[in-house]
Amino acid sequence: xxxxxxxxxxxxxxxxxxxxxxxxxxxxxxxxxxxxxxxxxxxxxxxxxxxxxxxxxxxxxxxxxxxxxxxxxxxxxxxxxxxxxxxxxxxxxxxxxxxx
Amino acid sequence: xxxxxxxxxxxxxxxxxxxxxxxxxxxxxxxxxxxxxxxxxxxxxxxxxxxxxxxxxxxxxxxxxxxxxxxxxxxxxxxxxxxxxxxxxxxxxxxxxxxxxxxxxxxxxxxxxxxxxxxxxxxxxxxxxxxxxxxxxxxxxxxxxxxxxxxxxxxxxxxxxxxxxxxxxxxxxxxxxxxxxxxxxxxxxxxxxxxxxxxxxxxxxxxxxxxxxxxxxxxxxxxxxxxxxxxxxxxxxxxxxxxxxxxxxxxxxxxxxxxxxxxxxxxxxxxxxxxxxxxxxxxxxxxxxxxxxxxxxxxxxxxxxxxxxxxxxxxxxxxxxxxxxxxxxxxxxxxxxxxxxxxxxxxxxxxxxxxxxxxxxxxxxxxxxxxxxxxxxxxxxxxxxxxxxxxxxxxxxxxxxxxxxxxxxxxxxxxxxxxxxxxxxxxxxxxxxxxxxxxxxxxxxxxxxxxxxxxxxxxxxxxxxxxxxxxxxxxxxxxxxxxxxxxxxxxxxxxxxxxxxxxxxxxxxxxxxxxxxxxxxxxxxxxxxxxxxxxxxxxxxxxxxxxxxxxxxxxxxxxxxxxxxxxxxxxxxxxxxxxxxxxxxxxxxxxxx
Numbered sequence: 001x002x003x004x005x006x007x008x009x010x011x012x013x014x015x016x017x018x019x020x021x022x023x024x025x026x027x028x029x030x031x032x033x034x035x036x037x038x039x040x041x042x043x044x045x046x047x048x049x050x051x052x053x054x055x056x057x058x059x060x061x062x063x064x065x066x067x068x069x070x071x072x073x074x075x076x077x078x079x080x081x082x083x084x085x086x087x088x089x090x091x092x093x094x095x096x097x098x099x100x
Numbered sequence: 101x102x103x104x105x106x107x108x109x110x111x112x113x114x115x116x117x118x119x120x121x122x123x124x125x126x127x128x129x130x131x132x133x134x135x136x137x138x139x140x141x142x143x144x145x146x147x148x149x150x151x152x153x154x155x156x157x158x159x160x161x162x163x164x165x166x167x168x169x170x171x172x173x174x175x176x177x178x179x180x181x182x183x184x185x186x187x188x189x190x191x192x193x194x195x196x197x198x199x200x201x202x203x204x205x206x207x208x209x210x211x212x213x214x215x216x217x218x219x220x221x222x223x224x225x226x227x228x229x230x231x232x233x234x235x236x237x238x239x240x241x242x243x244x245x246x247x248x249x250x251x252x253x254x255x256x257x258x259x260x261x262x263x264x265x266x267x268x269x270x271x272x273x274x275x276x277x278x279x280x281x282x283x284x285x286x287x288x289x290x291x292x293x294x295x296x297x298x299x300x301x302x303x304x305x306x307x308x309x310x311x312x313x314x315x316x317x318x319x320x321x322x323x324x325x326x327x328x329x330x331x332x333x334x335x336x337x338x339x340x341x342x343x344x345x346x347x348x349x350x351x352x353x354x355x356x357x358x359x360x361x362x363x364x365x366x367x368x369x370x371x372x373x374x375x376x377x378x379x380x381x382x383x384x385x386x387x388x389x390x391x392x393x394x395x396x397x398x399x400x401x402x403x404x405x406x407x408x409x410x411x412x413x414x415x416x417x418x419x420x421x422x423x424x425x426x427x428x429x430x431x432x433x434x435x436x437x438x439x440x441x442x443x444x445x446x447x448x449x450x451x452x453x454x455x456x457x458x459x460x461x462x463x464x465x466x467x468x469x470x471x472x473x474x475x476x477x478x479x480x481x482x483x484x485x486x487x488x489x490x491x492x493x494x495x496x497x498x499x500x501x502x503x504x505x506x507x508x509x510x511x512x513x514x515x516x517x518x519x520x521x522x523x524x525x526x527x528x529x530x531x532x533x534x535x536x537x538x539x540x541x542x543x544x545x546x547x548x549x550x551x552x553x554x555x556x557x558x559x560x561x562x563x564x565x566x567x568x569x570x571x572x573x574x575x576x577x578x579x580x581x582x583x584x585x586x587x588x589x590x591x592x593x594x595x596x597x598x599x600x601x602x603x604x605x606x607x608x609x610x611x612x613x614x615x616x617x618x619x620x621x622x623x624x625x626x627x628x629x630x631x632x633x634x635x636x637x638x639x640x641x642x643x644x645x646x647x648x649x650x651x652x653x654x655x656x657x658x659x660x661x662x663x664x665x666x667x668x669x670x671x672x673x674x675x676x677x678x679x680x681x682x683x684x685x686x687x688x689x690x691x692x693x
Contacts, residue, residue: 020158021123050126052154053216057209064207081147088219094206 001026003033006042008071010034013044018055027058031065039071046077051085063094072096112139112179113268117172118157120164120191125157132177132186139179142242148220149239153186155213156235160190165231176268186221186237189419194233197226229419230369230392275420282424285309286431299439303335303432310408310428311337314421317411318385322346322358323404323436331358331405341385355379358405361393365402368393370409371416388412394425396433403433454515459484461518462492462685465525471497475569475693478505479662481670482687483631490517490560491629491685494525496535501569504528504535507627507689508562509581511603516556524549524560524604538564538577539601539612546579546604553605560604563627567691572619577612579604582630582645585652589622594649623693624665626652631686635677643676662692 004011010033018026034041041062045051051059063073074096078086086092114135118128129150136146153175160173174189201218204211218224221237285306307319318338322331325345333343346359353359355377361368370376371390376383391409395402406429408417417425462484470478473495480493490510497503508524510517527545534541541564553559563581567574576584580603583596599615619625628648635643651672655665666688673686 017126019122019126019154020162021126050129050150050154052151052158053210053212054158056212060207060209080143081151084147085151085216088216089203089212091206 001029003030005033005035005038008038009040009042009074010038011042011044013047015043015045015048017049018051018058020052020054023052023054023058026055027061030062034062034065039066039069040074041066041071042074042076044076045079045082048079048082051082053089056085056089056091059091059095074098076100113265114175114177115264115268116175116177118161118175119172120161120169122158122161125154125161128157128175129154132175135177136179136184139184141179141184145184145239145242149184149186149237152217152220152237152239153188155216156186156188156237159213160188160192160235163192163195164190165193176271178268178272182241184239184241188235188237190233190235191231192233193231194226194228197224227419227423228367229422230416232419234419281309281313282427285313286428299436300335302435306428306432307335307406308337310425314408314417314424315410316391316408316417318389318409320358320382320385320407321404321432322406324348324362324402328402331362334404338385343381346381357382357393358407361395361405362402365395365397367395367422369416372412382407382409385409386411390414390416392417392422392425394429396429398433398437403437406432458513458515458518461515461522462490465492465494465518465521467494470495471503473497473503473567473569473691474501476567477662477692478689479666480687480689481666482685483670483682485631485682485684485686489513489631489685490521491631491687492521492525493627493687493689494528495689496529496532498532498535498566502536503567503569504538505565505567505625505627505689505691506562507581507629507687508560509629509631509685509687510558510560512556512558516558520549520553520558520560523552524562528564536566536568536575537614538566538575539599539614542577542579542601542604542612543610546602546610547608549604550608559606561629562604565625565627567619573616574619574625575614575616577601577614579612580606582628582633585626585628585649586617586619587624587652588620590620594653596649619693621693622659624652624655625691626688627690628688629685631682631684632673632688634684635673635686636680636683637676638678638680643673647676660692662690665690665692 001015002013010030012030030041059073066073076098077100078097086095086097114132116128116131118124132153133146133150136149157173171191176187178185198214201215203215217237221239223238225236227234227236303321307321311319320336320343321334323334325332329349330345330347332345336343346356348359348362353363357368357370357376357380369392372388376389382389386409388411389409390412391407393405393407396404396406406425408425466480466482470480478495482491482493490512492508494506495503496506506528508521510520524545527548528541531541534544542562560579561581562579563576563584565574565576565584576597576599578599578601580601583598586595586597595617597615597617599613601612602610633643633645633648651669669688
């Protein structure tokens with residue numbers, strides 16, 4: 001997993017899975033890297049083969065962090081299984097989802 | 101070249117033990133995913149089942165108690181041509197699986213696991229046991245796969261897989277046989293219920309079947325009493341024990357696991373680690389029992405408790421067996437509630453029918469018209485209370501100028517009271533030559549009726565008044581009845597005629613007294629039952645004898661007919677009682693000159 005600052009946006013790439021085993025770690029790492037001057041978090045989900053309800057919890061926690069700064073969480077290129085769980089739980093309505 | 105290959109003609113199974121560690125779930129999920137792919141499930145099916153599987157395993161591991169923390173979560177996967185079935189057996193204390201699962205609010209970070217399982221799978225059931233629960237998830241296959249070939253790299257692997265398959269199929273066959281036995285027992289007992297309608301017998305048979313199916317040694321089924329204050333024994337396996345009712349109004353439930361289950365609304369399990377409380381009645385059945393108490397609710401209403409147990413040494417019921425106990429208990433509760441409801445309806449209609457009969461008898465006893473008595477005028481009134489007592493009046497004409505006036509009140513209600521009234525009426529009419537001797541007639545009737553009346557703890561009060569029109573005299577005798585009221589224009593006050601005498605049916609041999617009075621000009625006579633003086637108004641006050649005496653005295657003396665006076669008195673009583681319903685029959689007989 002790689003975390004990079006791009007101006008007001010924190011960019012996360014290379015996430016393989018977001019499940020019960022690693023979601024707390026993922027959340028804490030991203031929050032830690034989310035600098036004072038930043039508003040948005042962008043997560044590249046093109047490599048992510050699996051997300052479960054704990055992974056969703058981590059994404060929601062990050063969403064709340066950006067809301068506090070008038071920013072957003074943007075999810076980029078989710079794979080079909082990840083897109084499915086986002087839609088099932090209607091998370092696609094609160095996250096900005098971008099597919100290239 | 102594969103060593104062995106054969107077409108799958110029976111379900112493919114996979115059994116895995118998952119260490120209680122969240123990090124273990126994903127690697128195991130990959131095995132499940134690959135297994136499903138091998139079985140020809142498409143990507144969407146595999147994806148859905150995998151996610152449901154992961155959510156279920158995460159829960160099993162996250163909520164394992166201190167005891168379950170070291171235990172593996174067992175996973176069974178069964179692929180048939182129609183279904184995939186996943187079973188996750190955990191070691192948690194379990195929880196109530198919600199019937200409907202709503203998606204939590206957006207900002208909530210947890211609570212989506214069960215929603216996902218319910219959404220992704222077609223059928224989900226959660227079987228609860230003690231410290232061990234089994235989540236069964238099924239999903240229908242979208243396409244029937246072609247006959248597929250499975251390849252093993254070695255004979256050992258093939259044989260290992262076969263052993264696993266056999267174990268899983270054995271477990272499922274056992275559960276299936278539970279289901280089959282449960283269903284057939286339920287059907288068998290239901291069809292018998294239709295025949296006999298004997299609830300006790302029905303419950304005993306059903307619970308005996310349940311004990312057999314679950315390998316239990318004894319059971320005790322209790323029902324809540326009508327006012328909800330106690331659990332009363334209804335059916336139990338051991339005829340040697342005599343269970344008493346258990347009060348639910350006590351301050352604590354520590355003495356009884358049955359009361360505890362009823363109060364906490366949760367199953368209570370007992371075994372050697374959690375033994376029955378020292379004062380618990382269940383210890384008298386078997387002190388070393390291992391079992392559970394299931395409180396039975398229909399909606400919010402407590403119906404009863406079912407205790408099922410084995411004798412030690414043995415093991416606790418499995419989750420599947422506990423589930424069978426729940427199913428039987430709930431089924432039994434519904435049957436009993438239905439049967440009780442029907443019974444009450446039937447009893448209600450019987451009571452109404454009985455009241456109608458009693459009313460009809462009572463009406464038939466009253467004379468349709470009163471015989472004319474030269475120089476005198478007669479009118480009678482009888483109003484039945486809802487509960488119908490045994491009041492009646494009668495007038496027997498004797499010769500040209502005399503008559504016997506009769507009023508009686510059988511102490512009792514319904515058909516029996518009406519029957520005794522009918523008998524009394526016949527006995528009084530049977531010996532016309534005695535009618536001018538009221539006291540002797542009462543003594544004779546008392547002798548004839550005593551045995552029947554005392555046998556049913558009933559008695560009759562009666563008043564006989566012989567009117568001699570020619571001599572202008574009356575002779576009265578009373579069997580414990582209210583006084584006769586006599587008003588003469590020559591006297592200022594109403595006279596109360598109350599000769600001594602016991603009610604009929606109290607003593608076998610008793611004597612009565614005749615009292616003779618002269619009938620002066622414009623006399624008025626009133627015979628009545630205590631339904632008049634005991635009529636109540638809205639303040640709860642009795643109408644009373646004083647009011648009745650005053651009413652009789654105050655009637656104007658201008659030759660009113662008995663019929664007119666009857667209407668007036670009836671009106672007077674109605675207005676006194678206002679809208680109060682009658683507690684007792686009201687009967688009176690008026691004679692005017």
